[in-house]
Amino acid sequence: MKADDRIQLNELIVFTGVCLDQENFEGYLSSFCDDAEYQVVSIVPEIAQTVAWLDLTKPALESLLMSADRHTWNTGLRTHHIAAATFSFEPAHADTVSSVSIFRTDAEGNTKLYAVGRYYDRWVRSADSWLLAKRTLQLDTRVLAPPSGMPM
Amino acid sequence: MAKQISAAPSAQSRWTWDSVPDLPQTHYLDNRIYTDEALFEAEMARIFKRQWKFVCHESELERAGDYRAVSVADSPVFVVKGEDGAVRAFLNICPHRGARLLREARGNLRGHRLSCFYHHWTFSTAGECVTIPLPQGYKHDVVRPGSIGLRAVPVGLRHGLVFVKVDDSEEGQSLDDFLGVALDEIATPIKDLEVFHYHRVEVRANWKLFVETNCEGYHELLHFLNRTTALSQPEYMKRKWLLNPNGHHTFQPARIAYGKLRLGDRSEGTLAGMAPNMHIVVDLFPDCMINARSTVVRMDSLVPVSPGLTILECRGLAPKGDSADQRRSRVRQHNQVWGPLGRNLPEDIWAIETQWANMASGGLPYSIIAREDDNRATDDAPLRSFYAQWQRLMGVAPFNIAMAQTGSMANSSEIAI
Numbered sequence: 001m002k003a004d005d006r007i008q009l010n011e012l013i014v015f016t017g018v019c020l021d022q023e024n025f026e027g028y029l030s031s032f033c034d035d036a037e038y039q040v041v042s043i044v045p046e047i048a049q050t051v052a053w054l055d056l057t058k059p060a061l062e063s064l065l066m067s068a069d070r071h072t073w074n075t076g077l078r079t080h081h082i083a084a085a086t087f088s089f090e091p092a093h094a095d096t097v098s099s100v101s102i103f104r105t106d107a108e109g110n111t112k113l114y115a116v117g118r119y120y121d122r123w124v125r126s127a128d129s130w131l132l133a134k135r136t137l138q139l140d141t142r143v144l145a146p147p148s149g150m151p152m
Numbered sequence: 153m154a155k156q157i158s159a160a161p162s163a164q165s166r167w168t169w170d171s172v173p174d175l176p177q178t179h180y181l182d183n184r185i186y187t188d189e190a191l192f193e194a195e196m197a198r199i200f201k202r203q204w205k206f207v208c209h210e211s212e213l214e215r216a217g218d219y220r221a222v223s224v225a226d227s228p229v230f231v232v233k234g235e236d237g238a239v240r241a242f243l244n245i246c247p248h249r250g251a252r253l254l255r256e257a258r259g260n261l262r263g264h265r266l267s268c269f270y271h272h273w274t275f276s277t278a279g280e281c282v283t284i285p286l287p288q289g290y291k292h293d294v295v296r297p298g299s300i301g302l303r304a305v306p307v308g309l310r311h312g313l314v315f316v317k318v319d320d321s322e323e324g325q326s327l328d329d330f331l332g333v334a335l336d337e338i339a340t341p342i343k344d345l346e347v348f349h350y351h352r353v354e355v356r357a358n359w360k361l362f363v364e365t366n367c368e369g370y371h372e373l374l375h376f377l378n379r380t381t382a383l384s385q386p387e388y389m390k391r392k393w394l395l396n397p398n399g400h401h402t403f404q405p406a407r408i409a410y411g412k413l414r415l416g417d418r419s420e421g422t423l424a425g426m427a428p429n430m431h432i433v434v435d436l437f438p439d440c441m442i443n444a445r446s447t448v449v450r451m452d453s454l455v456p457v458s459p460g461l462t463i464l465e466c467r468g469l470a471p472k473g474d475s476a477d478q479r480r481s482r483v484r485q486h487n488q489v490w491g492p493l494g495r496n497l498p499e500d501i502w503a504i505e506t507q508w509a510n511m512a513s514g515g516l517p518y519s520i521i522a523r524e525d526d527n528r529a530t531d532d533a534p535l536r537s538f539y540a541q542w543q544r545l546m547g548v549a550p551f552n553i554a555m556a557q558t559g560s561m562a563n564s565s566e567i568a569i
């Protein structure tokens with residue numbers, strides 16, 4: 001059972017990255033349960049605090065993604081490389097930690113590493129699958145160039 | 153029916169890009185002000201070193217011994233709170249052999265002492281040298297604790313903002329004279345705040361281009377957020393820019409319609425002195441930009457690195473004593489607009505990076521800052537005010553950098569500093 005769950009969760013984690021890469025926002029949002037939270041945080045030594053860079057409810061995440069094409073963000077093509085590292089299972093949920101590297105390819109075809117971090121995900125059962133109850137992306141990268149409002 | 157074609161503009165009114173625009177000299181800019189290396193070095197010497205420069209917020213120096221290390225026009229500086237509660241500033245340079253004293257951006261000095269990592273000379277938070285190891289090796293009185301110390305830098309605090317002036321070789325304005333009334337409109341909202349957010353962006357553009365994004369409301373058209381929640385408000389278009397002495401500006405308060413973008417209401421947790429959903433902007437020459445959006449404050453400052461590279465430092469501030477829920481709400485409201493993943497800031501950066509790339513290519517010799525609307529929201533008057541102060545300090549005409557303030561032509565690479 002746990003082996004099947006691991007395979008399933010691994011596929012779901014990778015799926016979220018593919019959805020963002022392909023701007024399949026409906027698919028991405030379908031990975032979250034209705035009361036889910038999405039956060040991007042970073043440890044900021046200049047002020048010795050863990051700082052939230054995004055802290056969204058699912059409706060707020062949906063609002064941001066659905067208006068993405070109306071903003072003028074220099075996002076280029078993005079590629080999420082995700083490697084699930086750890087899984088832990090409780091009766092009511094599962095927790096996963098994955099490392100993620102996001103590459104950006106600009107209009108001229110230059111590819112650069114954009115951001116590095118880890119997903120700390122909490123998953124809840126939904127029928128025969130899993131849904132994200134909370135995703136926290138902890139970024140090691142603190143200087144995003146060029147920055148954009150797009151979730152990662 | 154044949155499509156009607158407009159007549160070409162007359163020869164007198166047509167602007168041919170390479171020619172000087174037929175505008176008052178205050179209404180256009182020589183784009184070399186953004187790209188010229190010699191001019192950039194002169195800006196560092198005449199503006200960033202000789203003017204009062206915002207470096208941090210006093211909440212970053214909460215306890216005795218807390219320090220913040222910063223860079224001001226390539227000069228390493230640190231500010232520190234002493235045992236006596238006084239905030240002082242010094243060059244971050246050991247007077248012995250020039251090693252960098254503090255190598256972290258922030259921290260606390262253990263025992264209120266600062267020890268150079270290289271030869272362990274030790275200094276108090278007042279800048280006095282208190283220990284020189286193996287003192288018997290020095291035969292001269294000048295190399296004794298008490299006769300040598302750190303190089304002090306003038307520092308001043310107003311409304312929680314910490315300013316330094318790195319080059320005080322010429323008698324200049326006091327901090328009060330420099331600020332004048334610039335902070336009056338925002339003094340109450342920024343009282344008793346603390347920093348909860350800090351991030352940096354490496355902007356591939358000239359520093360002035362970022363300042364300009366905060367000096368005119370016309371570019372709100374760039375932002376989906378601002379088009380929807382601000383420009384759509386008749387009251388917003390009527391708000392005026394107050395042009396204060398020394399190149400500072402205040403963008404008078406206006407209400408913002410956050411509900412139009414489902415960004416929530418900001419009627420709770422309003423900062424002192426502000427009305428719900430109100431927005432105020434204060435620009436301090438040369439590079440400190442303060443935005444208050446009713447519940448939360450953004451404070452930006454710049455570290456110019458080269459004509460085409462600028463470090464943007466963004467701080468978010470909120471009242472001390474917030475509950476956890478209040479703070480989370482304010483952080484969300486800050487990030488909606490201004491965070492590194494916000495709806496506004498990345499667009500400004502993207503815009504000015506395209507500007508600078510084109511200016512560096514020489515493709516556009518002049519920029520136009522000719523909007524006039526009685527100092528209302530989309531008037532370019534704050535840009536003209538900024539460049540009037542820039543010209544006073546630089547002694548260079550922003551409409552033609554080869555022309556010194558006296559009107560004589562000069563080689564930009566020979567600007568005296």
